Amino acid sequence: MASSLDAHLESECGEDPLKRQVGDTIRHLAGAAIKLADKIAAGGDGMGQAQGATNAGGDVQKELDVIADKVFMEAAEASPLAFFGSEEQDDAVALKPDANLAMAIDPLDGSSNIETNVSIGTIFSILPVEDEHRADPSRVFRQKGSRQLGAGFFIYGPQLLLVMSMGNGTHTFIHAPGRGEFIALKMSMTMGEKAGEFAINASNYRHWDQPIRSYIDDLLAGSEGPRERDFNMRWVGSMVADCYRILLRGGVFLYPGDGRKGYAKGRLRLVYEANPIALCVENAGGGATDGTTRILDIEPEGLHDRTPLVFGSAREVERVARYIADPSALAERSPLFGKRSLFRT
Numbered sequence: 001m002a003s004s005l006d007a008h009l010e011s012e013c014g015e016d017p018l019k020r021q022v023g024d025t026i027r028h029l030a031g032a033a034i035k036l037a038d039k040i041a042a043g044g045d046g047m048g049q050a051q052g053a054t055n056a057g058g059d060v061q062k063e064l065d066v067i068a069d070k071v072f073m074e075a076a077e078a079s080p081l082a083f084f085g086s087e088e089q090d091d092a093v094a095l096k097p098d099a100n101l102a103m104a105i106d107p108l109d110g111s112s113n114i115e116t117n118v119s120i121g122t123i124f125s126i127l128p129v130e131d132e133h134r135a136d137p138s139r140v141f142r143q144k145g146s147r148q149l150g151a152g153f154f155i156y157g158p159q160l161l162l163v164m165s166m167g168n169g170t171h172t173f174i175h176a177p178g179r180g181e182f183i184a185l186k187m188s189m190t191m192g193e194k195a196g197e198f199a200i201n202a203s204n205y206r207h208w209d210q211p212i213r214s215y216i217d218d219l220l221a222g223s224e225g226p227r228e229r230d231f232n233m234r235w236v237g238s239m240v241a242d243c244y245r246i247l248l249r250g251g252v253f254l255y256p257g258d259g260r261k262g263y264a265k266g267r268l269r270l271v272y273e274a275n276p277i278a279l280c281v282e283n284a285g286g287g288a289t290d291g292t293t294r295i296l297d298i299e300p301e302g303l304h305d306r307t308p309l310v311f312g313s314a315r316e317v318e319r320v321a322r323y324i325a326d327p328s329a330l331a332e333r334s335p336l337f338g339k340r341s342l343f344r345t
């Protein structure tokens with residue numbers, strides 16, 4: 001019989017008190033995710049309806065965004081957490097003053113897909129809280145992603161999944177309704193270094209900078225272009241689902257900055273979207289960058305910062321960074337090399 005999430009956390013956390021608190025928090029999150037999945041499965045016309053309010057990032061909130069925020073806030077209150085920061089709340093909330101952890105969360109990822117019965121999810125990031133943060137709470141969510149003690153995401157799809165990492169491998173658990181708990185599905189995941197699929201919202205092509213356009217042009221040219229092989233494209237529009245596919249079969253995901261008003265750093269949030277995804281992807285052998293800097297090395301300025309995000313198979317992520325770093329090579333590319341670019345491997 002597959003081992004349970006509970007048993008895994010027990011062995012991964014051992015006797016380390018801080019890790020055990022991370023484990024407890026993940027247990028509470030798992031309970032909340034089961035509750036939310038039940039609500040999603042029960043449906044209801046209103047879930048995908050706009051509420052009229054906007055969140056801190058300027059997105060119109062849907063009813064399910066608000067329900068999910070409440071469900072996970074309750075889980076946070078039951079967990080050993082000093083601070084809770086949510087996409088759906090302007091400011092971080094102070095919880096247990098003496099607790100040693102903080103959690104940032106995207107309660108509902110893939111909001112634009114809610115009413116279409118496509119996979120959606122929840123993304124979480126657990127950080128340490130030290131004396132310096134108690135003295136100045138504004139610093140809690142300005143910690144680099146490399147300081148995360150645990151992170152992951154749930155997918156509400158055909159299966160209810162939890163993908164998580166505590167820095168020692170990335171593991172997937174599946175909710176087994178008969179057992180009322182999550183059980184191991186894929187432990188110590190490893191993703192391929194090479195990508196055969198890419199994920200990007202191509203409708204923004206005209207708004208991208210030249211390096212991103214050139215990179216995508218080269219993928220689209222397929223076997224007749226500089227890459228000399230064909231690529232497939234998938235874009236779910238829920239990052240959790242795109243990330244899980246990439247963890248399973250390799251690939252690359254891009255949400256770059258673009259020329260639209262308010263999109264200079266793209267759409268995705270550093271603290272509760274890019275950082276937890278980056279921890280899971282890196283622990284499975286992949287990479288994650290904003291184009292120039294490793295995501296986990298970026299110092300956030302605030303809870304709701306945005307960041308350009310490229311993640312996936314390590315070699316492909318490095319390649320995107322080379323397109324961005326070396327525009328001079330790109331300038332030479334068409335006249336001198338025709339369709340044979342400097343970037344082929």
Ligand SMILES: O=P(O)(O)OC[C@H]1O[C@](O)(COP(=O)(O)O)[C@@H](O)[C@@H]1O
Binds near residue numbers: 087111
């Ligand atoms: O609608 P777009 O611009 O393609 O953006 C899709 C992206 O936005 C997101 O939905 C952002 O997350 P939220 O739904 O939590 O705002 C990602 O899951 C997804 O990758």
Ligand SMILES: [Mg+2]
Binds near residue numbers: 106108109110239273
């Ligand atoms: Mg999201």
Ligand SMILES: [Mg+2]
Binds near residue numbers: 106108
């Ligand atoms: Mg969201």
